[in-house]
Amino acid sequence: MSLYRDEAIVLRTQKLGEADRIVTVLSHRHGRVRAVARGVRRTTSRFGARLEPFSHVDLQLAEGRSLHVVTQVESLSTWGSSSGRPLGSVIGGDYRAYTAGTAMLEAADRLAGEDFEPAVQQYLLLVGGLRVLAAGEREPSLVLDAFLLRSLSVAGYAPSFDDCARCGEPGPHRSFSPPMGGMTCSACRPPGSASPRPETVALLSALLTGDWTTATASDERTRREGAGLVAAYLQWHLERGLRSLTHVDR
Amino acid sequence: MYEGVVQDLIDELGRLPGIGPKGAQRIAFYLLEADPVDVKRLAHVLVEVKDKVRFCSVCGNVAEDEQCRICRDPRRDLQVLCVVEESKDVVAIERTREFRGRYHVLGGAISPIEGIGPEQLRVRELMQRLADGVVIEVILATDPNLEGEATATYLTRLLKPLGLRVTRLASGLPVGGDLEYADEVTLGRAFEGRRSVDD
Numbered sequence: 367m368s369l370y371r372d373e374a375i376v377l378r379t380q381k382l383g384e385a386d387r388i389v390t391v392l393s394h395r396h397g398r399v400r401a402v403a404r405g406v407r408r409t410t411s412r413f414g415a416r417l418e419p420f421s422h423v424d425l426q427l428a429e430g431r432s433l434h435v436v437t438q439v440e441s442l443s444t445w446g447s448s449s450g451r452p453l454g455s456v457i458g459g460d461y462r463a464y465t466a467g468t469a470m471l472e473a474a475d476r477l478a479g480e481d482f483e484p485a486v487q488q489y490l491l492l493v494g495g496l497r498v499l500a501a502g503e504r505e506p507s508l509v510l511d512a513f514l515l516r517s518l519s520v521a522g523y524a525p526s527f528d529d530c531a532r533c534g535e536p537g538p539h540r541s542f543s544p545p546m547g548g549m550t551c552s553a554c555r556p557p558g559s560a561s562p563r564p565e566t567v568a569l570l571s572a573l574l575t576g577d578w579t580t581a582t583a584s585d586e587r588t589r590r591e592g593a594g595l596v597a598a599y600l601q602w603h604l605e606r607g608l609r610s611l612t613h614v615d616r
Numbered sequence: 617m618y619e620g621v622v623q624d625l626i627d628e629l630g631r632l633p634g635i636g637p638k639g640a641q642r643i644a645f646y647l648l649e650a651d652p653v654d655v656k657r658l659a660h661v662l663v664e665v666k667d668k669v670r671f672c673s674v675c676g677n678v679a680e681d682e683q684c685r686i687c688r689d690p691r692r693d694l695q696v697l698c699v700v701e702e703s704k705d706v707v708a709i710e711r712t713r714e715f716r717g718r719y720h721v722l723g724g725a726i727s728p729i730e731g732i733g734p735e736q737l738r739v740r741e742l743m744q745r746l747a748d749g750v751v752i753e754v755i756l757a758t759d760p761n762l763e764g765e766a767t768a769t770y771l772t773r774l775l776k777p778l779g780l781r782v783t784r785l786a787s788g789l790p791v792g793g794d795l796e797y798a799d800e801v802t803l804g805r806a807f808e809g810r811r812s813v814d815d
Contacts, residue, residue, distance in 0.1 A: 409790050415801035418762045458765035468728040610728030
C-alpha cells in the first residue's frame with residue numbers, strides 16, 4: 367500500500383458505517399479523490415474536525431483497492447479570514463456565503479473530470495474562489511456566478527458574451543442560447559433563445575473576465591437575470607443541474 | 617440465489633442501512649434457525665412500530681400519542697426551547713439531566729448539496745410555536761459540524777428580530793481528554809467560547 371501526500375479542498379462528506387466517512391476532495395496534483403476517513407465521527411477522533419467541507423488541508427493518503435484511505439490530515443492556512451479561523455467555520459457562520467459556497471463545491475465536484483486526473487486549474491480556481499468568499503468583501507452570489515462561469519471555461523465550456531458563439535461575427539448581439547455556447551447573432555439564433563438585457567450581458571462578461579468594478583456596480587435585477595442565465599448555461603452543459611443551486615440565498 | 621421466500625428475506629434485509637449482501641444472508645439464516653417465538657416477537661414489533669409510532673404534533677419527536685412524553689409533561693419549563701436536528705439528539709440531551717425545557721426537532725440540517733433547504737425542515741413549525749411569546753430563550757443544539765453551524769446561523773438570523781434570547785451550545789474540549797491531543801479547530805473554539813471563572 368503506497369502513501370502519497372497532497373493539498374486539497376474537501377468537497378463533500380458522506381457517512382459510512384458506524385463512525386467513518388467517505389470524503390471527496392479536490393487535490394492539487396491528483397485531481398478529485400474519494401477516500402475513507404476512519405473513525406472521524408467519533409468525538410475522540412483526532413482529525414474529524416479538519417475534514418469538514420470547505421477545509422483546506424494537507425492530506426496523507428494510502429492507496430486502497432477502490433477507495434483510498436486518509437491516514438493523516440493537517441489544516442492548511444486559515445487564509446481569507448481576518449480572525450484566523452479555519453475557512454469552514456468562517457463560511458459556515460455566514461448563511462449566504464454558505465449556500466453560495468456549497469454550490470461552488472458541488473460545481474467543482476462535477477466539473478473536475480475523472481477521479482485521479484489532475485485538475486490543477488480547477489483546484490486553483492476553487493481555492494481562489496473560496497478565499498474571496500471567506501474574506502466577505504464581495505457579494506456571495508456574484509462570487510458564485512463568477513466561479514461557475516470560469517469553472518465552465520476551464521472545463522472547456524467557455525461561454526461567449528461578445529462575438530457570436532456560432533459564426534464568430536463580432537458583437538454585441540442580442541440572443542443568448544446555452545446550446546450554442548453563449549450570445550448569437552440574429553442569423554444563428556435558434557428558436558427559443560433568451561433575449562437578456564445588455565446590462566446583464568455586460569455583467570456576465572465582467573464576471574468571466576474578473577472586472578469587479580463593473581460587476582459590483584450592477585443592480586439587483588441585473589444580477590438576478592444574470593444568475594438565471596448562468597444556471598441555464600450550467601444545466602445545459604452538465605446535463606443535470608446542481609442541487610444546491612436552488613437553495614442559494616440571493 | 618436461494619429459493620423463494622428465503623431470497624426475499626435476504627433481499628429485504630439487504631436494503632437496511634449498513635447491511636450488505638453477506639450480512640443479510642447471515643441474519644436470514646440466523647432467523648431461520650431461531651426460536652419461532654423470538655422471530656414472531658420481532659415481526660410483531662416491526663409491524664407495531666409502523667402502526668403506533670408517529671411524530672409529536674408539537675415538537676416533531678417520535679411519540680406514541682398525538683404528543684410526545686416531554687411535551688405532555690407539565691413540570692417542563694415552557695420558557696426554554698431547545699432546537700435539535702433529530703430525535704436521537706433529544707435522547708442524548710435527556711441523558712444529561714441538565715435540561716428541563718422542551719424540544720423542537722427539525723428533522724435534519726440545511727445541506728444544499730443533498731437538496732435540503734429550510735423548507736424541507738420543520739422551521740415553519742418552529743416559528744409558529746414561538747409566535748405566542750411564551751418562550752424567552754431558544755437554545756440551538758444542532759450538530760457542531762458545517763451543516764449544523766449553517767443551520768444555527770440561519771435560525772439565528774430568523775429568531776433575533778423576535779427579541780428572544782438565542783444561545784448556541786458551547787463546543788470545546790471533551791471531558792476526560794488531554795489538551796495536547798485536541799485538534800486546532802476544536803481548541804480554537806474552546807478559546808473563543810472561554811468563560812470567566814469568577815462569576
